Amino acid sequence: MTLEAVAVIVLGVAAGAVAGLFGVGGGIIFVPTLTLVLGLGQLEAEATSLLAIIPVALLGSWRQTKAGQVRWRDAIAIGLMSAGTAVAGALIADAAPERALRIGFAALLVLTAVQLVHRARRAAS
Amino acid sequence: MIRLGGIALVAGLFSALFGVGGGIVIVPLLITLLAYDARIATATSLAAIIFTSIVGTAAHGALGNVDWTKALLIGIPAMAGLTLGLALKARISSQALTYAFAALLVAVAVRLVLS
Numbered sequence: 001m002t003l004e005a006v007a008v009i010v011l012g013v014a015a016g017a018v019a020g021l022f023g024v025g026g027g028i029i030f031v032p033t034l035t036l037v038l039g040l041g042q043l044e045a046e047a048t049s050l051l052a053i054i055p056v057a058l059l060g061s062w063r064q065t066k067a068g069q070v071r072w073r074d075a076i077a078i079g080l081m082s083a084g085t086a087v088a089g090a091l092i093a094d095a096a097p098e099r100a101l102r103i104g105f106a107a108l109l110v111l112t113a114v115q116l117v118h119r120a121r122r123a124a125s
Numbered sequence: 126m127i128r129l130g131g132i133a134l135v136a137g138l139f140s141a142l143f144g145v146g147g148g149i150v151i152v153p154l155l156i157t158l159l160a161y162d163a164r165i166a167t168a169t170s171l172a173a174i175i176f177t178s179i180v181g182t183a184a185h186g187a188l189g190n191v192d193w194t195k196a197l198l199i200g201i202p203a204m205a206g207l208t209l210g211l212a213l214k215a216r217i218s219s220q221a222l223t224y225a226f227a228a229l230l231v232a233v234a235v236r237l238v239l240s
Contacts, residue, residue: 005198012202013209020210022226023167025146025174026203032233036240038195046144047185048192052200053146053178059204061172063211069168074159077129078151078169079176082137086177089141090184105143106234112149113227113234119163120223 007037016056026056028112031105042101043093128158136173141181146174 015029027049034045064070093101132154136147151170155161161169185191 008195008198009202012199013206015199016203016206016208017210017213018206018226019203020207020212021214022223023148023152023164023171025148025171026200026207027143027145028149028230030199030203031144032237033199034192034195036233036236040192040195044190044192046142047182047188047190048196048199049144050141050178050181050185051191051193051196052203053174054182055200056203056207057146057171057174057178060207060211061168061175063207064168064171067168069165070172071161071165071169072172074129074155075169075172076176077126078133078136078173081130081133082140082147082173082177083180085134085137086141086180087137087184089138089143090181090188090190092138093142093144094185094188094190101143102237106237108139108143108145108149109230109234109237113230115149115153116223116227116230120220123163124220 004037008033011037012052019056019060022116024112024116025053027053028109032109035102042098042105043096046093046101046105047090132158133173137177137180140174140177141184144181146171147177148174 011033015026019026030049030052031045034040034048061070136151139150140147148170152166155166
């Protein structure tokens with residue numbers, strides 16, 4: 001097994017752990033791992049990340065359902081009604097310049113960081 | 126239902142455009158618009174993401190953007206990681222960890238823009 005494969009498996013475990021700990025999806029770790037470690041382009045990394053998220057979301061919701069935390073009616077409503085803009089998002093990403101996607105994703109990371117800190121501070125106070 | 130629809134529209138766009146689940150927008154919107162408790166918002170968001178990610182993957186797959194092997198290589202270990210993360214969450218105080226993780230995200234963002 002190559003060094004890259006080992007790194008990806010380790011980062012995959014880390015992404016899942018982060019998802020469980022902070023309740024953020026694995027995507028924010030998957031995408032940079034796929035670009036910076038495996039050398040995928042930003043577009044391919046984002047598309048591949050979406051596929052990798054599915055098993056994590058399935059397992060996570062199953063666990064959370066057992067803990068009585070999931071409101072399935074709302075989840076299904078959001079999930080189904082998001083289909084149209086999800087297709088639009090894929091088409092926009094496919095047409096967008098690589099650099100713009102990368103900068104947009106970097107902005108999303110910073111936004112996520114700000115939100116996590118905000119949430120932790122509110123929980124502490 | 127209108128509020129759920131609004132959340133869904135934003136979540137779908139974010140998800141497929143950036144390759145993330147969409148929790149970053151779903152969770153705060155559930156809390157502010159529908160007065161969800163933070164834990165239930167996170168769990169419900171994860172369930173919604175199943176559907177959003179399947180549609181996003183199908184669209185990106187049709188465009189030929191998905192690397193199926195690499196998705197498995199990273200997604201399967203993440204399932205083990207998720208179990209680990211949920212177990213850790215019950216045992217440790219996560220505030221210092223949250224700040225460290227937030228700092229890491231900013232560092233990765235800088236690295237992405239510079240590369």
